Amino acid sequence: MRNRLSVRFLLLAFASLFLISATMITLVAQQGGASAPAAEGGGRGGRGRGAPNPLLSQPAPRMPDGTVNLGRVPGELGIWQNPYIQNMGARNIVVGAPAAPAAAQSGGREGRGGRGAGGQIGGGEGAGGGGQRGGATTEPWIPFQPWAAAFYNYNSQNNSKYDPEGYCLPPGGPRLFATPYPMEIIQQPELKRIVMIFEGGTHVWREIHMDGRQHLKNEAIKGQTWLGDSVGHWDGDTLVVDVVGFNEGTWLDYFGHPHTDQMHIIEKYSRPNKGTLHYEATIDDPGAYTRQWTVAWDIPWNATGELQEYICQENNNYFNRLTDDFGQPILGPRQ
């Protein structure tokens, strides 16, 4: 993935700003700042200080054939309340590879206000990666190739102003579950497929083929789609989804970890209890990283939630006001 814009490395002192932000977010969380009705039943962070979320002690529901049900049960509502994870680098876990140091992991987690075991919509994460945004050198556990590190540094320095999601483009790969809008998983075993529908970033859906098919040949799908070609199977109570065929229009996260069209993702979904979806994604992209790395997090169930409409493209003023590195408008007349 190449950035077409000229890269000028500016030394900016954002670290302190983000540290302050992370602290403030934590403060608000401690004050029970979340009041969103949608968070009710979702076991958001605030709940942790009061009554425990009963959903966490209930078993995962099952389909008539005994398969784990990753969605609603008849007669009930519910949505998965995706957390806001700005930096995948803070969610790296050990799967046969070095992981983020404990300090960085916990730093990122503590910075996530109001989410805790539950999580409100957009219960913001601090600056992630230990509470500061210092580029690739602050994440030695992420196996950047040099160009990927430079790209990441550039995004760190300009506050992610070229983030594709800001342009109403869809989240890439695991970012589908790190963009703080709810989603649903709908299993249709009779049709041998699973459908995932996402309220945001761009109101997209994915179909997971469960009919035993293989991916089409690489040359037929490489770089073809935003969300990739997904084939899945059950490994016990874990849904394993293999995804290839990504284009290079997305970032892995808000912080701007890049990927190429060589990216292959293995996703694992499990529901350890009724109130939790455990999500894990192994990112295997020899175009951007020197080895594969894995990220994981829990997503809370909001038992009273329903998806709403969100059409990002309607009136994106961000586009109209954004200027490039030379002060020229991204859209509209040049000066």
Added chain:
Amino acid sequence: MKGRVLTILCAAVVLAASAMPVLAHHSFAAEFDSAKSVDFQGVVTKVEWMNPHVYFYVDVKDPQSGKVTNWGCEMGSPNGLTRQGWTRNTLKIGMVIRVEGSAAKDGSSVANARNVTVDGKKLGAASSEAQNP
């Protein structure tokens, strides 16, 4: 005394909230400066209840010069605001409201609203979407 402590606490919460970058749709820091706080009262002139961010416009009169400036204010997305209890009719043209937020970096009369006080009630303007894209 208790009331005073509560007031100070509330002020601290408001301060904390106003320091948060609360957008997720796009980069907050690329457009707004959380250190440039704004707090003004004005008359609503226009409301755009649209995705990905709701905008409203307010005529703000400078108490000294009497000069009126029309400020554009950004809030969260309609889905997030709806979950917080907003409707597309919460803000109406002609209403006098108070806006607390952060100003745009480029010096234009554009702000990211953190809180909007409507009919005496302070409403979070984006915090359910908190930090949403």
